[in-house]
Structure formats: C-alpha cells, structure tokens
Amino acid sequence: MILAGSALAKGQERRISQRKIRDRSIALVLAGIVALMPPIAGVALIDAKLFGLPVALIYIFAVWALLIVGATMLARPLRDSDVDTSSADLGEPR
C-alpha cells in the first residue's frame, strides 16, 4: 500500500511537472510575440548605439537569441513529457 501510494504521488508529480514544462513553452512563445511585436518592440526605437551597434538592431537580435536559448532548454523536457511519442516510426513503415 505504501509503495502504491508513493508511485501514485510520483505519477501525479510527473504530470504536474509536465504541465509546468508545457506552460513554460507557451510563456516563452507569448513573451517572444509580445517583445517582437508593436507596440512593445517600439521601445527599442532609440537613436543611440550600444557597443557601437544600433539599439534597435541589438534589441531584435537579443530577443531572438533569448528565444533560441529558451527553446533549446525546453526542447528535451518537452519531448520527454509525451510518453506517446516513440522514437520509432508510427504505424507501419512506408
């Protein structure tokens, strides 16, 4: 009984962490959209330079780079969060 209980708790924990990972993936996409779209993107429209580069240019490429970093971090947990996805072919080989 104790064993079954802890297995159950583990399963539940797993489900919660899976949901968390998916929530994070949505949050990342939304953050990207908000940061790259008007009107928020307009904050970068400053006639100034940072490290010798125009701020608008740096801003867009920095957000982009952060999106890539976020996606890299989430790729594997997301993949592993779906037990249905097998690494093998689905159904019959073509």
Add this chain to the structure above:
Amino acid sequence: MLSVNVLLAACIGYVALLFAVAFVVDRRTRERPIRWLQSPIVYTLSISVYCTSWTFYGAVGSAARNGLEFVTIYLGPTLVFVAWWWLLRKLVRIGRAHKITSIADLISSRYGKSPSLAVLVTTIAVIAVAPYIALQLQSLTSSYQVFSGETDGVTTAFWMAAGLALFTILFGTRNVDANERHHGVVAAIALEAIVKLIALIVVGVFATYIVADGFTDVFADVPSEVITGAADVFGPRWATLTFLSATAIICLPRQFQVTVVENIDENHLSTASWLFPLYLFGMTLFIMPIAIVGLKVMPAGANPDLFVLTVPLAQGREDLALLAFLGGFSSATSMVIVAAIAVSTMVSNHMIMPVALRLLSATHAKSGDVRSLLLISRRISIGLILGLGFLYFWISGGSDALAAIGLIAFVGVAQFLPSLLGGIFWRGATRAGAMCGLLAGFGLWAYTLFLPSFGGEFLLSEAVIRDGAWGLAILRPQSLFGLTDMDPLVHAVVWSVGINALCFVVVSSLSQATALERLQGTLFVDVFRSTGGGPSGVAVGAAAPEDMFVLAQRILGTAPAARLFDEMARDQGVKAGLPYATDAVIARLERELAGTIGAASAHALVTRMAGRPALGMTELIDIADESQQLIETSRQLAEKSEELQQAATQLREVNERLRSLDAQKDEFLSQVSHELRTPMTSIRSFSEILTEDQDVPEPERQRFLGIIHDESRRLTRLLDELLDISRLEAGTVNLQLEPVDAEDALDGALDAVVGLTRNAGVTVVRDPGADGVLVDANADRLRQVLINILSNAVKYNTATDPEVRVRTATQGAVVRIDVIDNGGGITREEATTVFEKFARGDRAHLGQGAGLGLPISRAIMRAMGGDLSVEYAGDGTSFFRLQLARADLDGPAVAATAD
C-alpha cells in the same frame, strides 16, 4: 573578371556533386537506412530550404531599402518553431498517421477526402508558387548577368527554367519507389543548406572585417533611418510580415513537404525547434552589415539585391564572388527542386490521377501501369510549374525587388491557414466552410495583390489598377471599398485572409458536415488520442482479395504490393495466398495507396473496387461521435450520482421526520394511557370495594357510586375529545359553515359560563366591539371554543381581583375575538407548547382538564378557516385571540395568512 565558362563549369560541377549525393544516398538507403542521414540535424537542414535566393540576395536588398524590416521574414518561423509542441507536432502526427502526401492532401483528407477541395488547394498552390519560382529565376538571371554582362534577361531566364526543370525531374521523379519520401533529395538539400550558410557568412565576414573594420566601423556613421527604414518600422507592416512568414513556414507546399511529409521521426522536431531558429539567426546575422557596406562602397544606383555578389567583386575578390554565386545558386536550386516536387505531387495526385484513373479503369489492367502514369504526370507537372514561373517572370518584367515578389507568394499560400488550423483544432469545420473561405481568400488575393503585380500587363489593365474595375473607385484593387492609406501588402492580407477566415467560420457554422467529414474531423482533431490512421471509412463487401491485389500492383508496383499483401496475410495467420478482405485490410490498403496518390483518389478507388460506398453511415457516425458520447456519458454519470446524493439526503430527512413522529406517537400513547388510567383506577377500586364489602353503609355506597359515575363520564368525555381531535386533525370532520353573528356567539358563550364566573367572583368586562359582523363559522363549534377559552380564563385565574375582558374587532376581512384575563398569562415558552395535546400550563393543578381543550379549540378554529393563537399586548401580557373570516366579505381565509 570570371569568365562565363568558369562559372558554368562551377555550376555543372556543383549540380553533379548534388546529383551524386542524392544518387548514392537513395541507393544506400534502399539497402539499409543510413544512420546519420536520419538524424535531426539533416531534418533541420532540409527545413532550411525556407532560405531561398530571396534570403541570399533579397534580404540584403531589403535591408538596404527598408532597414530592419527584413528580419520579420525569419522571426515568424522562429516563433512557430519555438511553439512546435502546439502546432507542428500535431501536423506531423496527423501527416504520419494518415500518410499525408501534401498540404492539399491534408486539407482534402480532413474535409471528407473531398476531391474538389484538393483541386482548389492545388490550383492556389500552383498559382502562388509561380511568383516564388520567378523570384529564383530572376535572382539566378541577374547574378549570372553580373558576370556575363548580358542584358537579355528573358532568354537567360528561359534556359535557367529549362535547366532547373530537367534537374528537378532527374532528381525528384527518378525515384521509382512508390512513396513520398525522397531521402536522396533531402540529403542534397541538407548539403545545399550548408553551402548557402557558409557562403553568406564568408561574404558577411569579408564585408565586415576586410572591407570595413569590424561591426563598430560598419555602423559608425550610419544614420538611424538606414537601420529602421520607415519611421514606424515596428508598425502594422512589421506585424503583417511576421504573421505572413509564420504562416508561410507552415503553409508553403515545399515547407509542408520537408517538415511534415519527409519527417521520419516526430522527435526530430524537438531538435529543429531550436536548431532551425539558430540557422535563421546565422543566415541573417551579416545581412545588415553587408547591406550597409554595400551602400557605402558601391556606386549609387547599384542593385542592392546583388550586393552579396558585387561587394566582393568590387574588391577584386573573384574567389569570394564565385562562392557567393554558388551560394545563391544553391539557395535557388534547392527551393525550385523541393517546391516543384511538392506542387507536382499535388497536381498529379489531385488533378491528373483522378481523370486518368477513370479512363484507365475501363481498360485492361496491367501491373504498375498506374505507377508509370504517376511518374509521367509528375514530370509533366514539374515542367508546367517551372513554365508558369517563367511566364510570371516574363510578363511581370522581372523588375521588382526580390522581397516584394516573394511576399506575393506568401500571401497566396496564407489562404490555406484558416482551413488548415480550423481543420486540426476545430471539429466543427466543414468542407463547405473551407471551400468558401479558400475561394474568397484566393479571389481577393488575386485581385488585390497578384494581378496588380503584373503592372497592367496581365488581365488587369493599368487603368483598372489605378481607378478600379469599371472605373468604380470603390473597387480599386489597392484600396478596396475605400480602405486607403494602407500599405498594399497589409491591405491585401487584411482583405484576403480576413474574409477567408470569416467565410470559413461562418459557413462552417451554418453548414452540415457529412459522416465522413465528421469522422475525419474527429481523427484529425483528436489525433493524439486515436491510434494510427483509424478506420478509413470504406465499405467492406464485395471486394475480392484478387481485385485488391491487382489494384495495389497497378499503383504501388509488383514487388511492394506483394510485400504488403504478404505482410497482411501473415498478420491474419494465412500461410500462403492473399489475406481476407477484412475492414482492417481494406483500410490499410487505402492508407498505403493514399501515401502514393493522395487520400481523395485512394478513397475513390478503393470504394469503387469495394463495390459500394455503402458502409453503414450510422457506423461512421458512431465512430466519429465516440468521443463525444464518452463525454456525454460521463456527464450523465455525474448527474446521476448527484441525483442519488440528493435522494439520499431526502431519504435521511424523511427518516428523521418519521423517527420524531414515531417518538411523538409513543409519547402521545403514553400520555393517553396515563390520562385514562387515573379515572379507570378509581372506578376499579371503588367498584371492588362495593363488590367485596357488603357492609358499606348506604350513604357511603351512594357516594362511591357517584364517584364511579363521574369518573366514567370523565372517561367518556376524554375519549370523545380524543376522537374529536383526531377527526379534526385528519380533516374528516366536515363542519357546516354559515354566517354567524360574532357578537351573538360571544353573548351565548358568556351566558353559558355565567354560573362559573359568578362562583369564582370574576368580573367580566365586555368592550364595545364590532356590532353585527358576520363570520364564517359553525355556531355550535364556535360556542364550544369560546366556552373553553372563557372557562380557562376563569378557572386558571389566580388574581385577587379576577377579571376577564372580551372584545371583538375587524381588520379587513378578518374578525378578531380577544379574550384577556389578568391571571398571570402565559409565558412565551409556554405559548409554543400550550396547544400540544395533554400539555398544561403551570396552573394545571387548578383544574382537572386532560389538556385537550386548547388543541381541540385550535383544531376547530382551523377547520373553520380561522385560527386560535396566544398574542402579547404591548405591556407583555398574553391573551388568546380567535380569528375568523368575515362572511359578508369575500376575503382570503385567515388560515392562509395566520400561523
């Protein structure tokens, strides 16, 4: 200057290399899959076919003209890939489960395997791809012209198109394996992806660090307008372009081909989710520096689209220029190959095959004939697609900026978006809705963007583009219905995609889906819940295994068909010969055929062979509704359990009530027996004395007999009262009501108790009251109640100067008779129990009543539609109040308002 011959030799050498790669990979794969070619990196690189010469040449041109805007074309795909879990994963799963061959196949398959929808999507794809291919032709032509110095672009473009067509046919349809995966092509595309990335980065580094002195130097004295382009770079056009590029990465036929159709492992997407954005990042990192360096070092008026090529040339670096040329060549050829393969598959599967199959079905069948027809039709389609691309280039004059041409194609394929997304996320989407949306969107795209792009050379004259059709200003293609002051591209997107989505949703909600549509809709929307392709909706009946085998041979080829049927027979446990034509076998066959000729054609073919499309429509609907029913069932279960809970609660309450009633009854019985016991005991003891002792003196005997007589009368009265009250409470007594004068009744009662009052020395005060008021009552019973109340007031009065006051009053339809005594009254606690049977107040010892008088009185009053209650005066003293309905007024009964 590089000679044209060197250039051509380099091109041919490069093509030969690609061809060799494809050839070797195809051959090796047939024997045994090559491990590293099945890796997610190759998959990601093949997706990079998104970066065409639009990226390689056009992005720099776009950056030089409009600044930062070029980035939007890569931000959209980045966002879509970062969100891979929510959309691309589902598309890939559906594509694999249903053996989808193209985006037209997906849409038609989703909407009930509709052939007409497949034809429509294919038509839009063919037309939309034309500007895109023209873009590649233009970039190839102008990059070639940089070296050759020729000016006749059309001839060059023609030979380019012809060469590319041949190249694509050799590449894409050389394959005799009847499936839609092209391992060789994918490997070649991956190689091209590396070549173009390296070429662009090398040119970028050269421009940044050799021509200029690092990034800081590049941007040193650049005005901000060059970076941001228009004043509101982050405006509607920015958002629209990002939306379009996000759409294109899903809806472009070639992207669908590499991302969904060529996918061999769903998990590859997780790598592509960051690697593809990273690739795009790398491709675009040096775009802006190249553009700015180009603007600085090149003479004014130089074509910025060619900076990638001309900047190294101007610096005398012919080796770099050659590399850049090969990079551009690489981008263009990979796009043309994949796009032509993808679209030609659609054309042959959805336009040529249905007609051909109809014609062929009449002739004698022979093995593999459909397959050879398939290959021929694909080759013709490839020629047709490149021909259309060339035509577009020729008619439009090929003078526009590259990016502008590409965007026309983007808006064209964006028309697929509503039907595609609606199809995989919305069960209620219908074929009619998709049809209307696509038609409306396609029409608006053609009118507002595609046709005007010819500048009056094709279908729409210059006058129409300027003044609107028939001179109606409201129909001006670039400010439709007065929507002016808008970027033409944003305008076209708003109209075409907006109306498309609107039509799709509205018509879908108004139209009815067929059974097959509902089935497919469920399978697509719930793809993560269903297993494999699911039932395909084919009638099983007259299909003979031999017919099925012949059909499979004709389409798949002899050897693959034999393999398939052997496998199916083994699964059924059949040792030799053909498998039985079960549902599963037929469904499997249809799916296999769909992998070659598309779902709609395969469905039509198998259904025709099976004899009838009759498969019980009810069965289909059952399957489609299965999940709905599950939801419904669980909802009903929840309701049921709630009902049960309510019933249980009610039962508990009833049980409680019964229990307390039972207790009341027990108490009542014990009280009754107690009341009966007292007189019985005295009757028994006195009669025993009289019986046993004969010597009782006569006066004693008379007294004893008197007591016995009194007690038996008391017993009788008690029993009468009990009977009376039980009948009154049960409502079985029908009291005859008549108008009775309240004052008269009171007078009569007072007369009856006058002896009692006189003996007790009680003063009776009668306040002047409502004279002559008639009440609804039974005269005898009212009198009984009044006597009871009055005698109580007299008997239980402990005051030294006892007084009873009586008064009558009317209030509306109610007549009140109050009996007030000064004898101490009844406390509020007592007021609740005084009307209970056998309950007696504190002064009960003063009398000998059984405690039934007040309950009977109240029962009588209520039976007459009135009431009897204890009221409290302002000073806290209590009195009894009788209420009755006035007989001379049609008022509501008192019982309804009292108590």
